[in-house]
Amino acid sequence: MKTDRVGTGSQGLDDLLGGGLERRAITQIYGEPASGKSTLCLMAAVACLRAGNSVVYIDTEGFSVERFTQIAGENAGALADRLYLFEPLDFAQQGTMIADAEGLLKNGHAPVGLLVMDSATALYRTELDLGREAIRKLSHHMIKLLGLAKKYDIPVLITNQIYMDVERDRVAGLGGTALEHLSKAIIRLEKKDGARRAMLRKHRSRPEGISFDFTITEDGIRTV
Numbered sequence: 136m137k138t139d140r141v142g143t144g145s146q147g148l149d150d151l152l153g154g155g156l157e158r159r160a161i162t163q164i165y166g167e168p169a170s171g172k173s174t175l176c177l178m179a180a181v182a183c184l185r186a187g188n189s190v191v192y193i194d195t196e197g198f199s200v201e202r203f204t205q206i207a208g209e210n211a212g213a214l215a216d217r218l219y220l221f222e223p224l225d226f227a228q229q230g231t232m233i234a235d236a237e238g239l240l241k242n243g244h245a246p247v248g249l250l251v252m253d254s255a256t257a258l259y260r261t262e263l264d265l266g267r268e269a270i271r272k273l274s275h276h277m278i279k280l281l282g283l284a285k286k287y288d289i290p291v292l293i294t295n296q297i298y299m300d301v302e303r304d305r306v307a308g309l310g311g312t313a314l315e316h317l318s319k320a321i322i323r324l325e326k327k328d329g330a331r332r333a334m335l336r337k338h339r340s341r342p343e344g345i346s347f348d349f350t351i352t353e354d355g356i357r358t359v
């Protein structure tokens with residue numbers, strides 16, 4: 136039997152999650168701009184590539200080859216051969232590319248070990264004036280991703296933007312409760328000056344509120 140956890144490339148994050156990303160489930164990282172969401176996604180992708188698997192990487196914000204290269208190190212070129220990158224430009228394309236990803240999961244040369252979607256809500260933001268209809272579409276995308284996670288026995292890692300919930304006077308993740316329910320593990324990143332904190336907000340088998348502190352470095356993050 137395969138282990139049910141997949142390493143993230145960060146010991147701190149693995150420990151927080153009780154060993155790594157859970158297969159057959161969605162893990163969500165949310166936080167303010169520059170808090171480290173994409174860095175953690177790239178680290179997880181690189182760890183999976185280094186283990187010999189492929190990665191499906193859906194990037195809605197413009198993939199940074201430079202940052203990937205920094206994190207992947209000297210083997211970046213060879214590792215990138217197994218990174219299947221999708222860059223949807225609008226919300227409709229996001230849906231199409233999730234469907235296209237399934238082709239790779241079925242037929243990829245090296246088995247796909249991880250599916251990343253960074254960010255799941257950047258394009259959704261532009262649809263927000265559609266109200267419930269936008270929520271419905273986003274949920275549909277996430278249910279599709281969850282279906283792929285289950286069918287192909289892989290973890291799905293998504294990131295999410297935050298906004299100020301004025302009614303409750305606190306910041307919250309976009310995508311409403313639908314996205315919260317569909318994510319089995321949720322990590323909140325906080326940024327104070329140079330320091331960052333990753334806190335567990337939701338998990339099936341770990342206590343909420345545990346955290347670790349880190350800084351962002353050339354090759355990823357360093358736990359402090």
Ligand SMILES: Nc1ncnc2c1ncn2[C@@H]1O[C@H](COP(=O)(O)OP(=O)(O)OP(=O)(O)O)[C@@H](O)[C@H]1O
Nearest residue numbers: 167168169170171172173174175205351352353354
């Ligand atoms: N080589 C590097 N060395 C140190 N810090 C770096 C390096 N590259 C990027 N950073 C820092 O990483 C931060 C950005 O991290 P990242 O892109 O992971 O954030 P994010 O949460 O994905 O942001 P966004 O919401 O804008 O997508 C910035 O503070 C930047 O200064």
Ligand SMILES: [Mg+2]
Nearest residue numbers: 172173174196
């Ligand atoms: Mg980012």
